[in-house]
Amino acid sequence: MNQSDLMEKIISLCKRRGFVYLSSEIYGGLANVYDFGPLGSLLAKNIRDLWIKKMVQERDDIYLIDGSILMHPKAWEASGHTVAFTDPLIQCPVCKKRFRADHLEGWILEKDNQTGEWKILEQGSLTCPDCKGELIPTVKEFNLLMATEVGAVAGEKMKVYLKGESCQNIYLDYLPVRDTMAAQIPFGIGQIGKAFRNEITLGKFLFKVREFEQMDIQYFCAPENADKVYEEWKKIRLNWYLEDIGLSKERLRWRQHTPEERIFYAKDAWDIEYKFFNDFEELEGVHHRSDYDLTQHGKFSGKTLDYFDPQTKKRYVPYIIECSGGLQRTFLSVLAESYREEMVNKDKRVFLKMKPTLAPYKAAVFPLVANKPELTKKAKSVFNVLKPEFMTLWDDIGNIGKRYRRQDEIGTPWCITIDYQTLEDDTVTIRDRDTMKQERIKCSDIVQYIKEKLNNA
Ligand code: ATP
DSSP, X not given: OOHHHHHHHHHHHHHHTTSEEETTGGGTOOTTOEEEOHHHHHHHHHHHHHHHIIIIIXXXXXXXXXXXXXXXXXXXXXXXXXXXXXXXXEEOTXXXXXXXXXXXXXXXXXXXXXXXXXXXXXXXXXXXXXXXXXXXXXXXEEEOOEEEEEOSSTTSOEEEEEOSSTTHHHHHHHXXXXXXXXXXXXXXXXXXXXXXXXXXXXXXXXXXXXXXXXXXXEEEEOGGGHHHHXXXXXXXXXXXXXXXXXXXGGGEEEEEXXXXXXXXXXXXXXXXXXXXXXSEEEEEEEEEOTTHHHHHHHHHHOOOOOEEOTTTOOEEOOEEEEEEEEHHHHHHHHHHXXXXXXXXXXXXXXXXXXXXXXXXXXXXXXXXXXXXXXXXXXXXXXXXXXXXTSOEEEOOSSOHHHHHXXXXXXXXXXXXXXXXXXXXXXXXXXXXXXXXXXXXXXGGGHHHHHHHHHHHO
16 A cells, blocks of 8 residues: 555544544644544553553553643753754745754754754755745754743743653652652653644644653663663563554664764664654654753752662662653554555455554444344343443444444454344354454353453454
C-alpha cells in the first residue's frame, strides 16, 4: 500500500470509528489539538496500562508519580526552557507556511543553549517544500513553552508555564520520592503526563500535536554506572516496542543524535525511530543526561539533591538516564502497524491486526438475528457475563457479515455469535479477527478462552 494513502486511510478510520476527533470541531477545530474518542480512549488507556505494568508493576525499582501540569516558574528557568526551548523557524514569504529550518533539506544549525540562539552552519535549499516559492534565509527563534497565569486578583497574577515536558516534575519529586519510599540508588521514577508545546510544524495528525502525553522514566544512578545503565535501558525500551506494542523490527531503528543536535550536557543521546509512513521518525528519546538536571534544580532551589551511598560511602549528584516516549506517537504506530486490507469474496475487508491486549474491545456479542427474543435473551446473558471481565460490545444491527466487518475495523479480536444451536446445547461460535476462523465452544468456557488467549498473546 502507498504509504501516503495509508496515512489518509488511518486518519479517515480514526474519525469514522471514533478513535480520534479534531478538538472543538463544531467551532472549526483547534489546529493540532485532538481528542481521543470512545475507541481511541480505550486504545490509549491500554497503552498506558501496559506501560505501567511493564515498567512499574513488573519491576521493583521504579516508582510511579502523577505530577501537576502547573509548576513553579523557577523550574523552567532551572531547566533552561525559558531561554533555550526554541525551534528555528523560517516562514515562506509566498504561502506564509512556517517550517523548522533544521528540518529543511541541506540545512544544518546549531543552538547556543545559554541564549537559545541558532547559528546556521550550512544553508540548504531555499525552495519552499509546499509552494516551491523562494524562502528568505532568516531564521527566527520560537519559544515552545505555553504560558498562563495563576491568581485571581489583577496585578497579583503570576505567570506560569504549562509543562513543556513531562519529566520536570520527576526531577522536583526526586527528593520526596527518595525519602518517602526509602529508595536507594539505583532507582527510577515513572510518569505518564501531559506536555504542551507551541509547535511550528502543523498537519502531521497525531505525530506532532500541541498537547500530548509523555510516558517517561527518569532513572537515577551512580556516575560510574551510568554508561552500563544506559545500555540496559536502551535494550529494555526497544524491547517494549517490539514485544509489548508489537511493532515490527524492520520499521524500528536507533538513531544517534549528531553533535550539533545533542544538547550540550548529554553524554550520549539516541532516539528510537519508527517508519510511521514514508520516513523513519522519532518515537522515543533514550538519553544519557549526566547530572545536569539535579545539579540545576539544586542550584536554583538551594536544596541539596546529592546522594550519600551507604555502600560505597560516596556522595554524588545522581546521573540520569531518561526514556521519554510519546503516547500519541505510540498510538499512531499501533495503527500504522496493524492496518490491513484484504479481499474476501470480492469484498474489501479492513482490519486492525493489533495485539489483543491493546485492542479497545476484546469481544463483541451478537444474537444471530435481532427479532427473536429467545436469541436476544440468551445473548444478553452471555454479554452480561463478559462485561465485568473485558470491554465487550453488543451489536445486533444488520447481518452477521457486516457486524464482523465493523468489529474487524476497530480491531476486536473475538466475536461471539449466539444462534439456534446455542439454545439447544449452550455453545456459541467464537470467531478470530485475524484468521476469520470460527470455533464452537461452551458458553461457560468463553471467559477462560479469552483470558488464555490474552495471556498467550
Ligand atoms: P521531535 O523532534 O520529533 O519533535 P522531540 O525531540 O522534541 O521530538 P522530546 O522532547 O525528546 O521530543 O520528547 C519525547 C517524546 O515525546 C518524543 O519522542 C515524542 O514521542 C513525544 N513528543 C514530543 N513532541 C511531541 C509532539 N509535539 N506531539 C506528539 N508527541 C510528541
